[in-house]
Amino acid sequence: MSAVPVQDLEVPTLEVRNLQTRFHTRAGVLPVVDGVSFTLGRGKVLGLVGESGSGKSVTGFSIMGLVDPPGKVEGGQVLFQGRELTQLPATERRELRGNRIAMIFQDPMATLNPVLRVDTQMIEAVKAHQRVSTEEARRHARDTLGRMGIPSPEERLRAYPHQLSGGMRQRVAIAIAMLHGPDLIIADEPTTALDVTIQAQILSEVQKLVRETGTSLIWISHDLSVVASLADEIAVMYAGRIVEHGTVADVLDHPQHPYTRGLIDSLPSANARGARLRQIQGMTPSLLDMPVGCAFAPRCPHADAACEQRPGVSRPRHDAPWHEVRCFHPQRDTLVPAVSAALPATARVPAQEQDVPLIALRQVAQRFGATLPPGAVGRTLRSIGLSKPPVVTHAVDGVDLSVRPGEVVGLVGESGCGKSTLGRIAAGLLTPTEGEVIVGGKPATSLSGEEQLAARLRIQMVFQDPYASLNPRLRVSRIVGEAALLHGLTDASGQDDYVCAQLRRAGLDPALRHRYPHQFSGGQRQRIGIARALAVQPSMLVCDEAVAALDVSIQAQILNLFMDLRDQLGLAYLFISHDLGVIEHLCDRVVVMYLGRVVESAPVAELFARPAHPYTQALLDEIPSIDARRTTFSAIRGEIPSPIAPPSGCHFHPRCPKAMPRCRAEVPQLRGIAVRHATACHLYEATYDTN
């Protein structure tokens, strides 16, 4: 045993002092972590929050000793139970890693080895730090999976990672981290890629484990609301420094740093429904070109000359010394209540029932799956057992949807529910295998070539991934201007001005039009995508998770842009998102989907006030929110079934707390239960059948 003193409560599990991690790149030296200090007591949960590039992940990696070249920990100390780690020889550090300190990563598919079974990997992890037999190691692995609340652990042990769902994989990764009962776990965005209901389950399990075992936890996240429900303390990072650190209540209820306030203010839930969001101007400075003074000064409404000359120092709050803020002008006043501060929602004329819908989908279905080999050959092959009957997936299964001019329709659901497929059908990128698409009152199939082109241009798409949706080999001017020129919306001489006008409308500096997409940040790229859509003068945008990949402060800017365009151009939207907060803020009407079917559809106020379908109710319960600092999660149980083999009857019945025998046998029809409010659930038939 080493000279570590017997654990007592005085020695914190982790103490980080003035940590400096720099990346030596060809472009220059990047101070990715620039003087981070904090202390984490035994059994405490610290939420480390920041936007991309804030250095939060690298802080975690630095503590683990996992920073790879060109990065290097160049200063400061990491004291783990009083023992300084940064100077430790590699072998001793390795001995600690996985044993006393464990890490959980965002992508469990990348952490788990895809060609090894779960038991092989877990046994290896056990044996790395314990001299035990393989059987003992396996038993220990199974027990740990059991403690994680994983059903039928024996079965999971025999599986390969790809045979597990995303949520299950992440649970296995967490179980591996927990194998040796570590004193410290660093979790790097472990639930970011998961669905809301699965995230809630994992959060509650992790919370239980941490309480039971006394493990300290650093939960790295970009999402204040997730951290709010889990952590004891929150540290907010900005450009490599912790700008604010305090208890959850301190930081969320009495934020002192203008950046923290900005983050909280820009959440849709902190703003009046439908109003412009309060946003932080500008974007994170490049680490290559950091301001001399406070890194936030260029974006800060309270900055003065002092802020620009020297960096702020972390200072305790006068009335709460444990709450530290790195700012010359901490905001003492309490948070302004959202409603009074928000700009009044512009008086919009709601879409009229009698308006001809821009697009109407009638009982559309989209099947994917093996159709080969067709015809007689296929039948023969099948009959002699050489070919299996084709597996057919109903990505979308008999959906009605319409969007009227100027209307904002939200489409919500978890992964595999078919919302993206439906969006692509609406945008004309997919032709449904069944059902009818009616564009501007006419069936799409009856349109002439010219009308088809016009219909296609009228509905434009804004994609989720701002990187993949722009052609990397083309300059912005061509990306935005090509279609307009081809379709005669502008001519060769006017094209340049036309492109500039579109970029300006999307909030981009037209001077940047000769650049390539890789020279822009994520938010700017999304603006380019919007400018491209606007360039063909659409009357409706289909936004498929269009803000999901963006940082909170950038997300608010883009949402505001969407709302401005709605008001200025009268654009209609089909807004597809898994984020109910965004949907609630932006939409007039919400459609909820589950495994290819619509389960509920209602005006937004009605849906959020009186959700009818048990699935909608569960979704609403699970939204992480900075106001809900829950200690318990009423998670709906179970996983989202595979759309390849959906459950019979109502697809939701295996997870539904109110399921009846009838739900297993009979598919519920979508029927009206109130004005413009419809749901597909057997619970409501008896009550409202008379309507």
Add this chain to the structure above:
Amino acid sequence: MSAAKSYDERSIWWLVAADFLHSRIAVGGLVLLAVVVLAALLAPWITPQNPYDLLQLDVLDARLPPGSHSSEGGYTYWLGTDGQGRDLYSAIVYGLRISLTVGVGSALIAAVVGTLVGLVAAYAGGKVDALLMRLVDLLLSFPTILMALMILAYVGKGVGNVMLTLVLLEWAYYARTARGQALVEARREYVDAARGQGIARWRIVTGHILPNCLPPLLVIGALQIARAITLEATLSFLGLGVPITEPSLGLLISNGYQYLLSNEYWISFFPGVALLAAIVAINLVGDQLRDVLNPRLQK
């Protein structure tokens, strides 16, 4: 900012060039390649003799060792002479011309043909795709030399015919890569975006997808040039390549082969070194291109 463009305003190709110059070995290869190409381009001005002009050859000077003086021209045979009394240095420089022309020419034509076929296969899909790709499989499954010998035996010798043979053998590599790459690119969101904007399909293929398929094709092109030069040298060595009056490097090596045992090594040796230099240079450049253009290997 100065008049020069700032770092982030440069095009992707500029960044690729910057990355490329990061490896010293690759830069060495590039310099060597430049020397080889320049020598081939400037052949008439940097050689004392036109090796194809039989009037300038003197049989009396046949098989002189390196450093000998010519009996009439008054210049030195720095690399010796071959069996016809050719100055080997001149013959090598002129031979490089032929080797490079054949190599680059056939690789370029094969690239255009192969890329076209690959794009058509990816674009058309279905039966056309299956048919074209099986043809590619068929071609790739034959031993290259055997195919080349068969084709050449049918069409006969000559620079043009060698190039034709090489094109017939090589287009399949480009076709397969172009098709694979085009299928990958066709699934990206920017293609959906272009479709959603009503841009015609052929325009999407040529204007949007093709530029994104170029990097791997470029790499194959570089390596195929080296392959074509080797293949041409082999064919000429075997006597089925270029005519004896216009010797390429392979033919020069072949001509000297019979004298190797009588200690007149230089007739084969120096053309061999030139061939080696050219191929190593091209391969070095090609390898570095592959590393630079492969996003997986990027830091």
